[in-house]
Amino acid sequence: MSKVLPLTGNEAGAEAMRQIAPDVVAAYPITPQTELMHRFADYVADGVVPTELILVESEHSAMSACVGASAAGARVMTATSSQGMALMWEILYIAAALRQPIVMPLVNRALSAPINIHCDHSDSMGARDTGWIQLYCENCQEVYDNVVQAVKIAEDKDVLLPVMVCYDGFILSHTVERVEVLEDHEVKEFIGPYVADRPLLDLDHPVTYGPLDLQDYYFEHKRQEAEAMRNCKPVIQRVAGEYELLSGRKYGPFDEYFTQDAEHIMVCLGSAAGTAKAAVDELRDAGEKVGLLKLRVFRPFPAEELIAALSHAKGIAVMDRADGVNSIGGPVFSEIRAAVYGHSSAKISNYIYGLGGRDIDIDMMKSVFQDMKDGKYAEQAYYIGVRE
Amino acid sequence: MAKKDDMIQMRWHSRGGQGAKTAADFFTQVAIAEGKYSQAFPEYGPERSGAPMRSYTRVSSNPIKLHSAVYAPNVLIIVDPTLFGPVNVLEGLPHDGVIIINTPMTPEEARKQYGIQGYKVYTVDATRISLDELGRPIPNMPMVGALVKATALVQLDNVIEGLRKSFSGKFGKEVVEKNIRAINRAYEEVKGQDA
Numbered sequence: 001m002s003k004v005l006p007l008t009g010n011e012a013g014a015e016a017m018r019q020i021a022p023d024v025v026a027a028y029p030i031t032p033q034t035e036l037m038h039r040f041a042d043y044v045a046d047g048v049v050p051t052e053l054i055l056v057e058s059e060h061s062a063m064s065a066c067v068g069a070s071a072a073g074a075r076v077m078t079a080t081s082s083q084g085m086a087l088m089w090e091i092l093y094i095a096a097a098l099r100q101p102i103v104m105p106l107v108n109r110a111l112s113a114p115i116n117i118h119c120d121h122s123d124s125m126g127a128r129d130t131g132w133i134q135l136y137c138e139n140c141q142e143v144y145d146n147v148v149q150a151v152k153i154a155e156d157k158d159v160l161l162p163v164m165v166c167y168d169g170f171i172l173s174h175t176v177e178r179v180e181v182l183e184d185h186e187v188k189e190f191i192g193p194y195v196a197d198r199p200l201l202d203l204d205h206p207v208t209y210g211p212l213d214l215q216d217y218y219f220e221h222k223r224q225e226a227e228a229m230r231n232c233k234p235v236i237q238r239v240a241g242e243y244e245l246l247s248g249r250k251y252g253p254f255d256e257y258f259t260q261d262a263e264h265i266m267v268c269l270g271s272a273a274g275t276a277k278a279a280v281d282e283l284r285d286a287g288e289k290v291g292l293l294k295l296r297v298f299r300p301f302p303a304e305e306l307i308a309a310l311s312h313a314k315g316i317a318v319m320d321r322a323d324g325v326n327s328i329g330g331p332v333f334s335e336i337r338a339a340v341y342g343h344s345s346a347k348i349s350n351y352i353y354g355l356g357g358r359d360i361d362i363d364m365m366k367s368v369f370q371d372m373k374d375g376k377y378a379e380q381a382y383y384i385g386v387r388e
Numbered sequence: 389m390a391k392k393d394d395m396i397q398m399r400w401h402s403r404g405g406q407g408a409k410t411a412a413d414f415f416t417q418v419a420i421a422e423g424k425y426s427q428a429f430p431e432y433g434p435e436r437s438g439a440p441m442r443s444y445t446r447v448s449s450n451p452i453k454l455h456s457a458v459y460a461p462n463v464l465i466i467v468d469p470t471l472f473g474p475v476n477v478l479e480g481l482p483h484d485g486v487i488i489i490n491t492p493m494t495p496e497e498a499r500k501q502y503g504i505q506g507y508k509v510y511t512v513d514a515t516r517i518s519l520d521e522l523g524r525p526i527p528n529m530p531m532v533g534a535l536v537k538a539t540a541l542v543q544l545d546n547v548i549e550g551l552r553k554s555f556s557g558k559f560g561k562e563v564v565e566k567n568i569r570a571i572n573r574a575y576e577e578v579k580g581q582d583a
Contacts, residue, residue, distance in 0.1 A: 004420060004423075005420075006413075006416055006417040006420040006421070006426070117432070118432070138455075139455070168455075170429070170432055171429070171455050172455070174429060174430070174432065175427055175428065175429035175455075176413050176416045176417065176426075176427065176428040176429070177425075177426070177427050177452075178420045178424075178425050178426060271455040272455065274452075274453040274454060274455045275453065275454050275455050275456050277453045278453045278454050281453075359456050359457045360456060361456040361457070361459060362454065362456065
């Protein structure tokens with residue numbers, strides 16, 4: 001039995017964390033993540049959860065404490081945004097390479113400079129090759145659902161990789177929406193008790209984490225990490241299937257919205273995907289064959305699945321809320337174009353939008369579809385919603 | 389195929405400290421408790437007390453996909469009428485839009501004062517009501533009472549029940565009952581005039 005609550009994205013994340021009740025949480029406040037951990041800290045202070053909350057002096061320490069606690073054998077979570085994750089940087093790689101199933105809500109916020117507290121994806125997109133699984137959320141319901149699923153994905157013995165649940169700062173973190181939450185016992189049974197794989201504190205089976213690993217074995221360990229990322233795909237699907245049985249809500253590597261017969265498809269992730277769906281609704285009502293592909297899983301990148309979903313399109317427009325600053329285009333664009341290369345004759349263009357929280361509305365989304373209809377494609381990225 | 393639904397979009401114009409964000413969030417809570425879909429979100433800027441700010445609310449019987457700001461509100465809630473002038477509060481309001489203004493003026497007087505032509509105009513002296521009932525100029529909850537009367541989007545009983553449920557723990561029974569009196573008074577006292 002689920003219940004309906006009015007929750008912000010941060011409250012939805014905190015509600016999921018309360019039900020997960022991790023053994024250890026280490027965190028440092030940063031806008032717009034702060035309210036999530038504020039609420040979770042209340043649960044700890046009120047004795048609602050038995051979690052050991054470690055309030056550290058920086059995000060570098062937060063992630064370091066998470067790695068230590070996870071290696072020791074605890075179920076571990078943290079959360080951050082923007083500069084906070086930038087400060088975690090070196091430990092992000094270590095968490096993944098030591099195969100620690102840490103789960104971290106990442107409340108997307110633009111990176112400095114100029115300083116800005118609002119949403120874009122420059123923080124999480126910069127971390128796309130750190131070895132973390134990345135799930136992106138369209139609305140507050142998905143924040144809740146993805147955080148719950150993330151625990152089960154991360155801890156699967158075929159995976160053992162950390163998961164970042166990315167959701168848009170303010171646009172979701174501070175927006176109240178209707179969220180269906182599961183019963184506490186349903187979440188507990190879904191994720192199951194945590195049994196750590198080779199914990200440091202298992203003194204009968206001593207192990208070493210993080211030793212020097214030179215020419216002789218480093219490559220093999222990285223190869224295994226890459227294999228784990230590949231192995232995630234069926235696990236993510238299996239977890240989504242089990243979650244659907246429990247919640248009635250369907251998840252996949254991506255969401256296909258009127259794409260099957262679409263001539264022109266937009267690819268988008270995050271909260272803007274909802275606005276894009278509303279644009280598709282209006283254009284479909286006008287008889288236009290348009291569709292939206294909303295990416296949920298960005299890491300591992302679902303290339304094979306995307307080929308099947310996109311290759312019939314005449315045109316593809318890829319939306320990026322982060323600029324590569326590389327004279328080529330945004331990160332989602334680069335990967336989509338690489339994925340369909342040799343499999344599709346579709347023309348592909350890239351739109352950079354919404355940096356630093358710049359709003360993107362339904363008319364801008366419609367203009368992207370209009371560009372495709374007009375045969376307007378460009379090698380260089382278009383910038384939409386910016387003053388040139 | 390998805391069809392245009394019955395979504396109503398609202399924009400609140402207020403100044404920091406007047407409680408518009410709390411009121412917009414609370415209105416959404418009530419709508420969700422009634423089984424509707426609803427969204428509430430403020431436009432975050434420099435959060436200074438007294439600075440002009442906007443909050444947005446959407447209500448629908450279908451899931452709400454949009455995550456953009458509200459550019460064409462069906463309902464405008466002017467918590468602070470001194471924003472007429474410094475802010476183009478009427479921007480994007482369609483011809484059948486509804487405006488609810490916190491002012492001691494009648495709708496006719498408000499039309500003249502603020503140069504409002506067309507639209508449906510409601511006025512309520514929310515600041516007076518909050519001073520009378522709470523002893524403080526926090527006009528947000530009376531504006532909710534006026535909004536409920538003007539739009540009938542949610543039931544007044546559910547607003548009162550929701551207030552007791554959500555705020556009793558934080559503010560205590562006495563403050564909540566004062567707010568309920570303020571909401572009821574605004575609901576009774578709000579005056580409307582068609583275009």
